[in-house]
Amino acid sequence: MHEPTLRHDWRLDEIEALFALPFNDLLFQAQQMHRQHFDANQVQVSTLLSIKTGACPEDCKYCPQSGHYATGLDKEKLLEIEAVIAQAEAAREAGASRFCMGAAWRSPTARDLPAVLEMVRRVKALGLETCMTLGMLAPEQAGQLAEAGLDYYNHNLDTSPEYYGEIITTRTYADRLETLGNVRQAGMKVCSGGILGMGEAPRDRAALLQQLATLDPHPESVPINQLVKVPGTPLEDAEDLDPFEFVRAIAVARILMPRSHVRLSAGREEMSEPTQALAFLAGANSIFYGDRLLTTANPQAERDRALLARLGIRFETRTLDDAPAIQHAAPAVMSETFAETPYYDAAQR
Numbered sequence: 001m002h003e004p005t006l007r008h009d010w011r012l013d014e015i016e017a018l019f020a021l022p023f024n025d026l027l028f029q030a031q032q033m034h035r036q037h038f039d040a041n042q043v044q045v046s047t048l049l050s051i052k053t054g055a056c057p058e059d060c061k062y063c064p065q066s067g068h069y070a071t072g073l074d075k076e077k078l079l080e081i082e083a084v085i086a087q088a089e090a091a092r093e094a095g096a097s098r099f100c101m102g103a104a105w106r107s108p109t110a111r112d113l114p115a116v117l118e119m120v121r122r123v124k125a126l127g128l129e130t131c132m133t134l135g136m137l138a139p140e141q142a143g144q145l146a147e148a149g150l151d152y153y154n155h156n157l158d159t160s161p162e163y164y165g166e167i168i169t170t171r172t173y174a175d176r177l178e179t180l181g182n183v184r185q186a187g188m189k190v191c192s193g194g195i196l197g198m199g200e201a202p203r204d205r206a207a208l209l210q211q212l213a214t215l216d217p218h219p220e221s222v223p224i225n226q227l228v229k230v231p232g233t234p235l236e237d238a239e240d241l242d243p244f245e246f247v248r249a250i251a252v253a254r255i256l257m258p259r260s261h262v263r264l265s266a267g268r269e270e271m272s273e274p275t276q277a278l279a280f281l282a283g284a285n286s287i288f289y290g291d292r293l294l295t296t297a298n299p300q301a302e303r304d305r306a307l308l309a310r311l312g313i314r315f316e317t318r319t320l321d322d323a324p325a326i327q328h329a330a331p332a333v334m335s336e337t338f339a340e341t342p343y344y345d346a347a348q349r
Helices: 012-019 023-037 081-093 113-125 138-147 172-185 201-213 243-256 273-281 300-312
Strands: 042-053 099-101 129-133 151-153 187-190 194-196 221-226 259-265 285-289
Touching: 012 023, 012 201, 012 243, 023 243, 023 273, 042 081, 081 099, 099 151, 099 187, 113 129, 113 138, 129 300, 138 151, 138 172, 151 221, 172 187, 187 221, 194 201, 194 243, 201 243, 221 243, 243 259, 243 273, 259 273, 273 300
Parallel strands: 042 099, 042 285, 099 129, 129 151, 151 187, 194 221, 221 259, 259 285
Antiparallel strands: none
16 A cells, blocks of 8 residues: 655644544544554553652643642642652563653753653663653753663643643743754654643644644654542543544544554543544553553553453563563563552653
């Protein structure tokens, strides 16, 4: 089959037309695109660890870590390097190929950055892909992270430019795009997506995907989060998103960004197994794996393994030039240390 040229000029009306397709037709198109670029029966597996929790100065209305809201979350200091490495080793043993580290900062501080850089070096030495989400990055900070060997940097756009001000006021959309530009300029891969179910209109979901799909190159990872409604945040009573609308967004993301890993991210705890299966059919081929995503629940590892086994989906494998192949058939039992880790919540930063 002839491989179409990747597009970076998607118009909003074209994307809305994809969303409006009959559900079966949309999934058929997405599945065709998915199979051109990936094994349809593999998922890339990441784990996320909070290396610094709580008291974030930003006012993101979805986030339990914001210092603006009373969510009962305790403030914690930056984790010790050895504690992070122990969790990375446990994640690798449990089958993860990528280890993501998140800090509730507006941006990294000069005081903390050296420890963060050492975490990157040490985790990468384990043979894992490395990813971090630390807030906004200046060009020199992005350069330091790239030099340390960071593979991916996560910085989500969250929603459309038009709806963004309803969700966040302490950081602009332009700030987010500037950070993504700094990450690219430094030579790192981009992980960027958004959150659905925050009260946005269908047009906002299309406009979010347009922003991502017109980046050149496309983000290598595109996390699609479903809002986790945390008591104490302004969005705790947001109306539930129709599961079919969530799956539609996965399918459209796959069509627009065919070579990207589209990640089924936050909100899986509230999703039924049939909804998750439809998301995989629609082109999702990456998940967060573990019992928690920082401060909110994630489907337990045993349940994940059982569901993937029933669907015939395998863990994606990865071999590094300077490391042995990592085997990703998940072990029967997860290490207790790994299972109790507070995983980073939703890559919603």
